[in-house]
Amino acid sequence: MSLSDVAAAWLAAHYDELVDWRRHIHRYPELGRQEFVTTQFVAERLAEAGLNPKVLPGGTGLTCDLGPEGEPRVALRADMDALPMAERTGAPYTSTMPNAAHACGHDGHTAILLGTALALAAAPELPVGVRLIFQPAEELMPGGAIDTIAAGAMSGVGRIFALHCDPRLAVGKVAVKPGPITSAADMLQISLTSPGGHTSRPHLTGDLVYGLGTLITGLPGVLSRRIDPRHSTVMVWGAVNAGVAANAIPQSGTLEGTVRTASREAWLDMEDVVRETVSALLSPLHIEHTVQYHRGVPPVVNEEVSTRIITHAIEAIGPDALADTKQSGGGEDFSWYLEEVPGAMARLGVWSGHGPQLDLHQPNFDLDERALGIGVRLMVNIIEQSAAHA
Numbered sequence: 001m002s003l004s005d006v007a008a009a010w011l012a013a014h015y016d017e018l019v020d021w022r023r024h025i026h027r028y029p030e031l032g033r034q035e036f037v038t039t040q041f042v043a044e045r046l047a048e049a050g051l052n053p054k055v056l057p058g059g060t061g062l063t064c065d066l067g068p069e070g071e072p073r074v075a076l077r078a079d080m081d082a083l084p085m086a087e088r089t090g091a092p093y094t095s096t097m098p099n100a101a102h103a104c105g106h107d108g109h110t111a112i113l114l115g116t117a118l119a120l121a122a123a124p125e126l127p128v129g130v131r132l133i134f135q136p137a138e139e140l141m142p143g144g145a146i147d148t149i150a151a152g153a154m155s156g157v158g159r160i161f162a163l164h165c166d167p168r169l170a171v172g173k174v175a176v177k178p179g180p181i182t183s184a185a186d187m188l189q190i191s192l193t194s195p196g197g198h199t200s201r202p203h204l205t206g207d208l209v210y211g212l213g214t215l216i217t218g219l220p221g222v223l224s225r226r227i228d229p230r231h232s233t234v235m236v237w238g239a240v241n242a243g244v245a246a247n248a249i250p251q252s253g254t255l256e257g258t259v260r261t262a263s264r265e266a267w268l269d270m271e272d273v274v275r276e277t278v279s280a281l282l283s284p285l286h287i288e289h290t291v292q293y294h295r296g297v298p299p300v301v302n303e304e305v306s307t308r309i310i311t312h313a314i315e316a317i318g319p320d321a322l323a324d325t326k327q328s329g330g331g332e333d334f335s336w337y338l339e340e341v342p343g344a345m346a347r348l349g350v351w352s353g354h355g356p357q358l359d360l361h362q363p364n365f366d367l368d369e370r371a372l373g374i375g376v377r378l379m380v381n382i383i384e385q386s387a388a389h390a
Helices: 003-027 036-048 106-121 145-150 208-226 264-285 304-315 370-388
Strands: 062-066 073-079 130-135 157-170 184-193 234-242 252-261 288-297 343-351
Touching: 003 036, 003 106, 003 370, 036 062, 036 106, 062 106, 073 106, 073 370, 106 130, 106 157, 106 343, 106 370, 130 145, 157 304, 157 370, 184 208, 184 264, 208 234, 208 252, 208 264, 252 264, 264 288, 304 343, 304 370, 343 370
Parallel strands: 073 130, 073 157, 157 343
Antiparallel strands: 062 130, 184 252, 184 288, 234 252
């Protein structure tokens, strides 16, 4: 009996439970590094199936090993945390927690990996050792993956896989591509100070608002010339603040924005380029400045063999399951695992096929629960295909 058959049999008997698990997690969302109840819920289900989950040192997140003890193991990862926002879906299982909602599909990721665990546990034997990683704090830059790796979750792992909900893909479709599938994502805040003064005499002071404008247009423009355009680098401002009066040059102001790139090499150099450019742009204006540059995550770069494994796993779901996808400007801390071992991430279709295609991180985002079964089949197929490519 193949693992695919095992997954099909398990889903036929337990699909309703899978949906109930997802709805329970959705109803009680927890923010990053606060996923204590979610962790306990998953650990209890795993223990009931005779497995031995190990909670991570911080009390949130856990790992669980299945199959042969030999190394290297194949790891499957799901993130568990919610977003700090109110839910507006109106669903009967809507969030009961104020300003916390699973608007990124992590409830689905967690339920799918839990279902995968129980399906694999029902198999007579596994062809390779498996490690399940239920990770906290993906939404908190630079990501809970760093803590999870530091706790030893990757010890003995040779390859790792994950999936992420994609509301642009219909249910039944799964997409993957080799190379960068997400982008590096950094944040920066630039603070400017000057003596201030009257707008009739800008030559007697540092015109701080003009300096802000110079950076608003100049920094993205310079980056577009300094960084290879094939790296898909984009710098976008999200907030600008300065001044209270039309005829007064303010003494302070701030800019906040993000820098994203598909290139790991460009990401490594980005902070130095940004700092150098900001100093050069402001140097003629007699304005003091400070730059706070917050490194986020590197891009998720799908390794070739791992991408091939996922591709075959998708094709095993059905002849029409495999879909195309493009590199995204969003960041994902799954990239930290790929700094350790080869791996790949796929995109799981969660759109019903009817109505608007809502985006992730919107308060009315929800997923079509038929995708849960597709996700379990995909994860189980990945283990089967990993053994075939060993």
